[in-house]
Amino acid sequence: MLGELFVLFFKVGCMAFGGGYAAMSLIQREATSRGWIDSAQFREIGSLAGMAPGSIAANSATLIGYDRAGTAGALIATAGITLPSLILVAALAAFFVRVHDHPSVRALFYGLRPVVTALILYAAFHFGFGGSAGSGSLFAWQTLGMLLICGGCLLAIVRYKFHPFAVILLAAVAGIVIF
Structure with missing residues (x-):
């Protein structure tokens, strides 16, 4: 092995x-x-x-x-x-x-x-x-939630120049709230 x-x-x-x-x-x-x-x-x-x-x-x-x-x-x-x-x-x-x-x-x-x-x-x-694309393992609202978090992270980093660590923390909080 x-x-x-x-x-x-x-x-x-x-x-x-x-x-x-x-x-x-x-x-x-x-x-x-x-x-x-x-x-x-x-x-x-x-x-x-x-x-x-x-x-x-x-x-x-x-x-x-x-x-x-x-x-x-x-x-x-x-x-x-x-x-x-x-x-x-x-x-x-x-x-x-x-x-x-x-x-x-x-x-x-x-x-x-x-x-x-x-x-x-x-x-x-x-x-x-x-896990969601075509597999049926996640509901459509969960995919939408992931897309919203992804878009928000991209916006925070590119537009507002947030530190990556802050974006990770905010995404974790958003995930807890949404899911």
């Missing part, structure tokens, strides 16, 4: 362009297809991992690893998902300083932006509405 955890999360770490949220769709697909967790458990793990300090992907790997193989599983899964970044950053740091202004390098990063955006939007949709 430990080897399987390491290999899975090492692969996710190798493919996780765009950060933790972009990696969440990969983690979900891999962990649920293996039967380690179901979609509802993944949403719970994602919620817990998102509230904890650090990368949501690394936190999710830690929680899934712990669930599968205890403390050793948590350590192995965390090492697996973070090791590719460590290796890549160490290898590219000196090289990037020399080529960061090259047009091909800039074009590469512009080309990766749409993929990263799509992965983040997918993760956001799944976390926010994965």
Whole structure:
């Protein structure tokens, strides 16, 4: 089990362009297809991992690893998902300083932006509405409530420049009131 955890999360770490949220769709697909967790458990793990300090992907790997193989599983899964970044950053740091202004390098990063955006939007949709979209598990008013809270959070951050921690607290209170 430990080897399987390491290999899975090492692969996710190798493919996780765009950060933790972009990696969440990969983690979900891999962990649920293996039967380690179901979609509802993944949403719970994602919620817990998102509230904890650090990368949501690394936190999710830690929680899934712990669930599968205890403390050793948590350590192995965390090492697996973070090791590719460590290796890549160490290898590219000196090289990037020399080529960061090259047009091909800039074009590469512009080309990766749409993929990263799509992965983040997918993760956001799944976390926010994965249990309600077409599944019949939540009533329509609950979906409307989630949309209202989501819109209010976006407005508070973008328009009114609220601190993210304040928005999280306000969303939690709104969730308690609405649901």
